[in-house]
Amino acid sequence: MNAVANIPAPIAMLAELTYRCPLSCPYCSNPVEMAKKDSELDTEVWADVFTQAAAMGVLQLHLSGGEPASRRDLVALVRAAREAGLYTNLITSAIGLTQRRLAELDAAGLDHIQLSLQGTDADMADRIGGYKGGFDRKMQAAEWIVEAGFPLTLNAVVHRQNLHQLPQAIEMAVTMKARRMEVAIVQFHGWAMLNRDALMPTREQAEEASRIVAEARVRLKGVLVIDYVPADYHSEYPKRCMGGWGTTGLNVTPDGTVLPCHAAQSIPSLEFDNVRDKSLSDIWYQGDAFNAYRGEDWMQEPCKSCDRRKLDFGGCRCQAMAIAGDAAATDPVCVKSPVHAKMAKLAADFSQDDSAELVYRKSP
Amino acid sequence: MNKVSGKAIPMIPRGVRLHEDKVRGMWVLLAPERTINLDAIGLAIVQQVDGKRNFAEMVARLGAKYAAPVDQIEGDVADFIIGLTDRRILELS
Numbered sequence: 327m328n329a330v331a332n333i334p335a336p337i338a339m340l341a342e343l344t345y346r347c348p349l350s351c352p353y354c355s356n357p358v359e360m361a362k363k364d365s366e367l368d369t370e371v372w373a374d375v376f377t378q379a380a381a382m383g384v385l386q387l388h389l390s391g392g393e394p395a396s397r398r399d400l401v402a403l404v405r406a407a408r409e410a411g412l413y414t415n416l417i418t419s420a421i422g423l424t425q426r427r428l429a430e431l432d433a434a435g436l437d438h439i440q441l442s443l444q445g446t447d448a449d450m451a452d453r454i455g456g457y458k459g460g461f462d463r464k465m466q467a468a469e470w471i472v473e474a475g476f477p478l479t480l481n482a483v484v485h486r487q488n489l490h491q492l493p494q495a496i497e498m499a500v501t502m503k504a505r506r507m508e509v510a511i512v513q514f515h516g517w518a519m520l521n522r523d524a525l526m527p528t529r530e531q532a533e534e535a536s537r538i539v540a541e542a543r544v545r546l547k548g549v550l551v552i553d554y555v556p557a558d559y560h561s562e563y564p565k566r567c568m569g570g571w572g573t574t575g576l577n578v579t580p581d582g583t584v585l586p587c588h589a590a591q592s593i594p595s596l597e598f599d600n601v602r603d604k605s606l607s608d609i610w611y612q613g614d615a616f617n618a619y620r621g622e623d624w625m626q627e628p629c630k631s632c633d634r635r636k637l638d639f640g641g642c643r644c645q646a647m648a649i650a651g652d653a654a655a656t657d658p659v660c661v662k663s664p665v666h667a668k669m670a671k672l673a674a675d676f677s678q679d680d681s682a683e684l685v686y687r688k689s690p
Numbered sequence: 691m692n693k694v695s696g697k698a699i700p701m702i703p704r705g706v707r708l709h710e711d712k713v714r715g716m717w718v719l720l721a722p723e724r725t726i727n728l729d730a731i732g733l734a735i736v737q738q739v740d741g742k743r744n745f746a747e748m749v750a751r752l753g754a755k756y757a758a759p760v761d762q763i764e765g766d767v768a769d770f771i772i773g774l775t776d777r778r779i780l781e782l783s
Contacts, residue, residue, distance in 0.1 A: 381713075383711070385711060385718065385720060386720070411709070413720040413725075437720070438722040440722075477706075477722055479722055550778075551777055
């Protein structure tokens with residue numbers, strides 16, 4: 327071990343196995359510029375990365391993408407992850423999961439499935455996912471997932487166009503016997519940045535969503551656990567950046583680039599290491615990108631002297647970059663940010679743009 | 691304080707695993723998007739959960755093992771179990 331004083335070991339790793347995906351959701355968190363398929367890490371390299379991660383202290387592995395089921399070697403990857411000792415979660419649209427493949431994933435030791443929901447009916451879901459017939463295939467696969475006995479989390483990404491379906495989405499989670507649900511109001515990174523005008527919820531919608539979630543949490547206590555990501559453009563204080571930059575989790579992209587968060591490539595001053603060149607441990611403890619915003623030395627005012635810095639770590643670095651033009655600035659969501667008023671006006675203007683068209687994600 | 695029926699049988703559902711975190715030197719429950727750190731007491735309780743033993747038997751065994759009066763520990767064990775069943779990390783049948 328080459329652990330470094332004061333730097334905790336990572337707990338979670340997001341492995342983006344591929345950028346390929348049959349859906350083209352306009353809020354995809356993948357970068358707008360995506361690597362080609364021929365640069366994807368192969369099975370053996372991923373297996374080695376999983377082993378390294380477990381040895382460093384990673385407990386939870388999230389297999390994501392793109393659509394991870396687009397990897398032909400998904401079963402082998404799950405097996406390798408379980409052999410490494412990792413809790414293995416598949417984050418999927420379920421397109422491409424057959425009964426047979428689910429049985430193989432079960433035998434390989436897959437612990438949990440997180441299923442994405444684009445809408446509660448075919449009209450909405452297929453339009454948002456940009457894939458006709460996708461909703462019916464997803465619902466079929468959801469039945470198979472439950473039949474196979476996998477614990478299920480339903481992940482609903484909600485925005486101005488589908489927020490009115492939130493109550494039905496919660497009922498769907500209960501009907502599917504999901505133990506958990508994630509209700510995430512779309513966060514504006516990646517492709518969502520191109521769709522702020524079409525997806526930004528109104529302030530009233532954002533408040534309504536918070537009320538619906540609060541009511542459902544009480545009503546469904548012990549039945550469904552709901553994690554909620556509020557609409558941060560309409561908030562007064564920012565989200566906790568990754569639970570602290572370089573303290574909790576790391577993200578490996580399809581080509582092996584290691585990021586402190588999935589949007590970190592939007593910060594042009596950062597340089598990222600790759601698992602093909604360095605050990606994961608070297609990258610986590612010594613890598614420039616991971617050390618860039620660790621601790622508090624990088625902070626500016628008003629964060630530097632603010633008590634809330636221990637709570638939210640100054641908010642989201644990528645959002646500071648996107649709105650304030652400086653990744654070390656206070657997240658403009660914060661009322662103390664000098665550009666908070668600009669942020670609030672942006673949010674209000676985007677949320678009123680009824681003529682905006684969706685820009686769909688393009689697969690590599 | 692929480693109450694659990696003595697006949698209720700706690701179980702660890704599929705998707706939750708007891709795991710020794712050797713890097714941090716502790717035992718944890720791994721669950722979907724959650725890691726529950728177990729202190730010595732939490733671990734002792736979870737180790738009694740086998741999907742067969744009921745709550746009353748669990749408390750009796752814990753009382754015997756730690757030489758503690760059952761009526762003193764019952765509430766704490768119930769709080770621990772209800773705390774986890776509310777979060778769908780343990781189940782009661």
